[in-house]
Amino acid sequence: MRDFIKIILSILIAILLYTTLGKIFPYLIYLFNFFSLVVIYFAIRKEEVLGACLGAACGLIQDSLSLGVFGVYGLAKTITGYLAGYLSKKIDLLSIFRIFVFILFLVSVEFILWMLLYSFVFSEKISIGKGILLFQPLSTALLGSFIFSILGAKKRSTRG
Amino acid sequence: MALFLKEKKKPFVLIALILFQFLLISVQLPLGSERNYFEKAIFSIFSPVQHGIIYFFHSIGNLWKSYLDLRGVKSQNQKMKDEIFFLRQENLLLQSALQKLKKEKDIQNSLSELRENILLAETIGLDVSNFLKSTMINKGSMHGIKKDMTVLDEKGNLAGRVIGPISLKEAKVQLITDRESGVGVFSKSKGVSGLLSGDGNGMCLFNYVLATNEALSKGEEVVTSGKDGIFPSGIKVGRIISIVKDGSLFKRIKVEPYFDVRHLNRVAVIMREPMEVF
Numbered sequence: 001m002r003d004f005i006k007i008i009l010s011i012l013i014a015i016l017l018y019t020t021l022g023k024i025f026p027y028l029i030y031l032f033n034f035f036s037l038v039v040i041y042f043a044i045r046k047e048e049v050l051g052a053c054l055g056a057a058c059g060l061i062q063d064s065l066s067l068g069v070f071g072v073y074g075l076a077k078t079i080t081g082y083l084a085g086y087l088s089k090k091i092d093l094l095s096i097f098r099i100f101v102f103i104l105f106l107v108s109v110e111f112i113l114w115m116l117l118y119s120f121v122f123s124e125k126i127s128i129g130k131g132i133l134l135f136q137p138l139s140t141a142l143l144g145s146f147i148f149s150i151l152g153a154k155k156r157s158t159r160g
Numbered sequence: 161m162a163l164f165l166k167e168k169k170k171p172f173v174l175i176a177l178i179l180f181q182f183l184l185i186s187v188q189l190p191l192g193s194e195r196n197y198f199e200k201a202i203f204s205i206f207s208p209v210q211h212g213i214i215y216f217f218h219s220i221g222n223l224w225k226s227y228l229d230l231r232g233v234k235s236q237n238q239k240m241k242d243e244i245f246f247l248r249q250e251n252l253l254l255q256s257a258l259q260k261l262k263k264e265k266d267i268q269n270s271l272s273e274l275r276e277n278i279l280l281a282e283t284i285g286l287d288v289s290n291f292l293k294s295t296m297i298n299k300g301s302m303h304g305i306k307k308d309m310t311v312l313d314e315k316g317n318l319a320g321r322v323i324g325p326i327s328l329k330e331a332k333v334q335l336i337t338d339r340e341s342g343v344g345v346f347s348k349s350k351g352v353s354g355l356l357s358g359d360g361n362g363m364c365l366f367n368y369v370l371a372t373n374e375a376l377s378k379g380e381e382v383v384t385s386g387k388d389g390i391f392p393s394g395i396k397v398g399r400i401i402s403i404v405k406d407g408s409l410f411k412r413i414k415v416e417p418y419f420d421v422r423h424l425n426r427v428a429v430i431m432r433e434p435m436e437v438f
Contacts, residue, residue, distance in 0.1 A: 023283075026291045026422055050171050056177050071184035082170075102231045121185060 003046070010038045011058060018065060028056045031139045035062045035073075036107050041148060044093065049086030054079025059109045069121050076113040080106050096149045103148070104141035111137050211284055211298055211330055242280070245314060249278050249428050252316035255394060279303060279429040281311075284330065292337040292362050292421055294320075298431065300329045302347070308390050310430040316416035318343065318384060318395045319427055336397065336417055337362055344388035345397055349373040353385055356397060356415060364398060366413035371405050378403060382415050392430065 014034040021028040035058040043051025058081075059074030066073070084106050093099050206403050273342065281297040309322040311333050320335040327332050337358035345366065346353040352375050355367045366382060380400045386393030398417040406412055 019284075022291070023425070029291070047170075050169050050176050052174050056181065059181075069185060069188050071181040071188070074184065075181035078181060080173070082174045096368060117185075121189065 003042075007038075007042055007054065010041070011035075013060065014038050014058070015061065015065070015089065018062075027132050031136060032143055033107060033136055033140045034112075035059070036077065036080060036110055036140060037103075037144045038105055039077055040084045040106055040144065041151070043081045043084035044088040044148075046085065048082045048091075051081030051083075051085035052078050053081070055079070072117045072121055073114060075117060078111045080110040081111060083109065096145050099148050100141050100145035103144040104137055106146075107137040107140045208327075208329065244276060245280065245426065245428065248314070248316045249312060252312070252395065253392070277431040279305070279431050281427050281429055283333075283424050283427060292358065292360065294323070294335060294338060295329050295333050295421070295424065297322075297333055297427060297429070298329065300327045302328045304431055305331045305429060310391050310395070312395065312428045312430070313419040313424055314426050314428075315418070316396065316428070318391065318397045319419040319424060321390055322429065334414060334422065336364060336419075337421065342388065343391055343397065344385040345382050346374055346385045347400070348381040348383050350380065352376050353387070354413075355388075356382065359414070362417075362421070363401070364415040364417050366400065366415050367410065369411045369413055370371045371409060371411050373411070376400060376403060376411075376413065 011107050014037070017032075018029060018036045021032075038054045039051060039058050042054055055077035058068060059072075059077030062073040062077070063070045084102075087102070087106075091098065091102065092103055203413045209335075217404040277298055281299040283295045284298045297305075297311070305322055305326055307322055307324055307326065311319045311321060318336055320338075320341065322331050323334045324332065326332070335358070336343055336356065336433045337360075339360045340359050341358050343356040344353070345356045347366075352369055352373060354369050356364050357367060359365050366376075369376060378400055382397045382400060384391040384393055384397060396418055398415040400413055401416045402412075402414040404412040404414075
């Protein structure tokens with residue numbers, strides 16, 4: 001129950017950051033993908049099924065906030081959540097550098113999937129916001145590795 | 161055995177979720193001008209989330225400001241801001257009316273009606289895939305918002321038009337910087353007509369001006385022509401920043417729009433049918 005509340009709170013924080021930062025400076029929502037961090041964090045702490053389900057939920061929320069087609073972010077995040085849960089069991093994520101590389105890989109996968117789906121659905125080039133969008137995996141990974149290292153992304157019992 | 165089955169179940173959950181998302185996407189395709197019921201329903205469910213968040217933080221912000229500010233000064237300030245807002249819109253449309261050399265009496269009548277037909281709205285959402293494409297406002301069908309209504313920024317410059325879906329309290333606005341938008345425009349001083357659309361990077365393109373046309377120059381102001389049947393004529397759109405001849409039949413003319421998406425917090429929706437405005 002406590003975990004469920006934590007997940008809901010994290011999603012609400014992501015929505016809050018997305019909405020408020022988007023109002024203050026729209027380019028910031030190009031730079032940071034807060035929903036991906038929520039998905040990856042809980043997928044690491046729990047397991048891949050929760051990661052996939054949470055990815056689907058967060059993706060659909062992000063689709064609704066971005067006024068696009070429902071399922072584009074959902075699909076990309078479902079796969080990211082599953083991968084995060086699955087790979088985190090195989091990799092030791094105790095050092096901040098490893099967490100950084102791990103998030104960078106996952107956010108990059110999600111980013112590529114999203115771009116492919118977006119191009120397919122909308123049949124148009126994505127506006128990369130003067131190139132800022134391309135930095136999203138890197139900036140999200142930097143922010144994520146910092147937050148995860150503070151929060152302790154991986155449970156001690158699942159180390160190894 | 162139980163663990164084995166549990167492990168085997170996981171890929172099936174993933175596949176089921178992926179199939180669900182594919183189904184979801186396919187229900188919404190092809191993307192047409194008419195929104196399907198599914199999209200409308202989802203929009204109605206999720207758009208209040210943003211609305212709620214913005215409302216919540218506005219409430220907190222207002223509470224804090226009220227604590228700090230003198231109440232009378234604050235309300236007076238707000239009234240003046242609203243007054244300026246409406247005066248700007250009136251001024252813009254007045255100029256438009258004058259251009260058409262209407263009788264003074266007609267203009268007065270139009271102005272008195274106009275104030276009742278401008279709706280103040282706030283933007284509450286951005287499109288993360290491209291925030292230069294569309295935005296969401298906190299007014300919907302409950303407030304009389306309809307498709308194709310013109311949306312102006314605080315200074316009375318053209319920002320876009322209302323498109324679907326429209327829920328009770330929210331509506332989606334297509335910005336003029338969207339590649340798929342189209343606005344009938346003409347250059348203010350030379351009267352050269354064309355069709356304006358977004359370039360997807362925050363600028364607009366003044367299309368269909370023949371390469372042989374030498375009348376246009378950099379810095380010239382572009383206003384709506386009203387020929388598209390959507391936007392009223394005479395609304396300020398932007399300024400020409402570059403004209404390039406690339407060997408094709410038409411010139412490539414770039415227009416910098418006056419409205420700034422980063423400062424698009426309050427907008428004015430012209431509530432009447434476009435051609436009824438003047």
